[in-house]
Amino acid sequence: MDVAIITVGDELLSGDTVNTNANWLATQLAERGVAVERILSVPDDRESIADRVAAYGEAFDAVIVTGGIGGTPDDVTVEAVADAFDRELTVTELARSDVERRLAEIQERLPEHDLAVDVDAEAALPEGSRPLLNDEGLAPGCVLENVYVFPGIPDELQAMFASVAEEFAGDRRSRFLYTVEPEANIVHALEEAMDRFAVTVGCYPDREAGHNRLKVTGTDDDVETAADWLLEAIDASETPVSRDWSG
Amino acid sequence: MDVAIITVGDELLSGDTVNTNANWLATQLAERGVAVERILSVPDDRESIADRVAAYGEAFDAVIVTGGIGGTPDDVTVEAVADAFDRELTVTELARSDVERRLAEIQERLPEHDLAVDVDAEAALPEGSRPLLNDEGLAPGCVLENVYVFPGIPDELQAMFASVAEEFAGDRRSRFLYTVEPEANIVHALEEAMDRFAVTVGCYPDREAGHNRLKVTGTDDDVETAADWLLEAIDASETPVSRDWSG
Numbered sequence: 001m002d003v004a005i006i007t008v009g010d011e012l013l014s015g016d017t018v019n020t021n022a023n024w025l026a027t028q029l030a031e032r033g034v035a036v037e038r039i040l041s042v043p044d045d046r047e048s049i050a051d052r053v054a055a056y057g058e059a060f061d062a063v064i065v066t067g068g069i070g071g072t073p074d075d076v077t078v079e080a081v082a083d084a085f086d087r088e089l090t091v092t093e094l095a096r097s098d099v100e101r102r103l104a105e106i107q108e109r110l111p112e113h114d115l116a117v118d119v120d121a122e123a124a125l126p127e128g129s130r131p132l133l134n135d136e137g138l139a140p141g142c143v144l145e146n147v148y149v150f151p152g153i154p155d156e157l158q159a160m161f162a163s164v165a166e167e168f169a170g171d172r173r174s175r176f177l178y179t180v181e182p183e184a185n186i187v188h189a190l191e192e193a194m195d196r197f198a199v200t201v202g203c204y205p206d207r208e209a210g211h212n213r214l215k216v217t218g219t220d221d222d223v224e225t226a227a228d229w230l231l232e233a234i235d236a237s238e239t240p241v242s243r244d245w246s247g
Numbered sequence: 248m249d250v251a252i253i254t255v256g257d258e259l260l261s262g263d264t265v266n267t268n269a270n271w272l273a274t275q276l277a278e279r280g281v282a283v284e285r286i287l288s289v290p291d292d293r294e295s296i297a298d299r300v301a302a303y304g305e306a307f308d309a310v311i312v313t314g315g316i317g318g319t320p321d322d323v324t325v326e327a328v329a330d331a332f333d334r335e336l337t338v339t340e341l342a343r344s345d346v347e348r349r350l351a352e353i354q355e356r357l358p359e360h361d362l363a364v365d366v367d368a369e370a371a372l373p374e375g376s377r378p379l380l381n382d383e384g385l386a387p388g389c390v391l392e393n394v395y396v397f398p399g400i401p402d403e404l405q406a407m408f409a410s411v412a413e414e415f416a417g418d419r420r421s422r423f424l425y426t427v428e429p430e431a432n433i434v435h436a437l438e439e440a441m442d443r444f445a446v447t448v449g450c451y452p453d454r455e456a457g458h459n460r461l462k463v464t465g466t467d468d469d470v471e472t473a474a475d476w477l478l479e480a481i482d483a484s485e486t487p488v489s490r491d492w493s494g
Contacts, residue, residue, distance in 0.1 A: 010449050010464065013283040014421070015274030019266055022288075027262030036260040037295075039288040041269075044447065048284075072430055072450040073438040117431040153452075174261070183319055184364040191320040200291065202257050203319040205400075217257065 049080035067152030210242035296327035314399030457489035
């Protein structure tokens with residue numbers, strides 16, 4: 001299964017916010033064997049979001065869109081996802097009653113606030129989508145075809161993702177190897193491994209740890225075979241090794 | 248000036264690495280008034296990189312590509328950028344002598360290593376590109392048309408970006424306002440501000456600080472006028488205010 005992640009928000013593009021949501025999602029998906037093929041940040045712009053949701057929806061098994069749901073005018077993600085599938089927004093009983101329930105809970109917690117929430121605006125979702133309830137916030141997410149829409153606030157995102165995590169699964173796995181050989185000396189072996197087996201081999205120099213970390217990624221059998229071959233071909237180890245690189 | 252950032256590397260898509268490079272670049276560009284319109288992470292895959300470099304090169308004033316330069320087989324960024332412009336790779340005297348100079352420096356620091364570096368492979372850049380010297384690492388970057396290619400190692404990236412930072416400039420600016428009004432109560436004012444003036448207004452609830460932070464973004468005059476209008480229209484302040492949201 002391959003997935004694209006779209007994180008929506010001007011604050012990501014201006015550097016105000018580090019994109020920890022994308023990293024968190026990528027980790028969760030990788031642990032489930034899913035291949036994340038794209039991580040894209042786009043501004044709070046309806047057309048830009050719709051364009052990429054449509055393109056990634058075609059290209060990948062699933063798309064996760066996070067951020068830009070809710071009631072302020074910079075929140076255009078739900079509208080954009082509807083646009084991508086040429087749907088209207090609609091308010092279902094389920095979504096409305098859930099927003100009302102959450103609103104009552106929030107009002108109870110903050111009794112001095114008079115919250116003028118437009119419940120229908122908050123609950124509106126693309127026609128035909130499956131609502132995802134937001135137990136940590138107010139605005140619901142949804143699933144439309146193969147596109148998942150989650151909130152951008154990390155607590156809300158994480159709770160909502162957990163509710164559908166089992167829908168994400170794949171057969172991709174990785175194995176790490178470690179070597180103190182300088183990168184330049186193992187280039188040919190890495191190339192040969194990628195030629196011989198259906199894997200990718202990443203090489204990550206870690207100066208602090210004093211080694212190069214190799215990551216062999218593919219599906220089950222390929223990874224085993226390729227990693228075993230590499231252990232024979234170069235001076236590498238399955239457990240971290242180190243060498244003083246300071247000379 | 249608008250810019251797209253492409254960060255290359257499987258390690259970003261598997262969640263192994265938080266994309267701090269993108270955040271660092273976005274901050275630098277925003278400080279220079281540049282609008283960052285896309286931040287995209289793609290795998291170490293030549294075709295995927297080339298496809299986006301070509302598309303973003305058309306769509307935006309400049310593209311910054313970072314990561315995946317160097318000598319291991321997962322480093323395909325330079326080849327991909329050449330593909331995007333239908334160029335061959337070539338080794339210029341300048342690039343070769345710079346790699347040799349850097350290699351000599353590294354060898355002097357690590358005399359016990361016998362580095363079998365393929366200098367020509369390391370120094371190869373797309374025909375017609377301007378080499379960018381890498382004083383913190385080995386592989387040079389380059390500029391081809393409106394595409395900037397930088398290393399992915401943060402120290403190397405930051406030093407190389409500094410050498411061309413003045414080529415990035417724009418007239419976008421932002422002003423922050425703060426309000427203790429609940430988001431739901433200021434929606435209409437935010438909408439009206441975006442209708443009246445050529446600005447975007449982001450609204451960022453900060454529960455810890457006990458306020459909503461508003462970010463008004465546009466060009467000079469528009470931002471001033473819109474922010475002044477908002478200060479009149481809602482109970483907002485130019486300095487942080489706070490309120491106990493715990494009820």
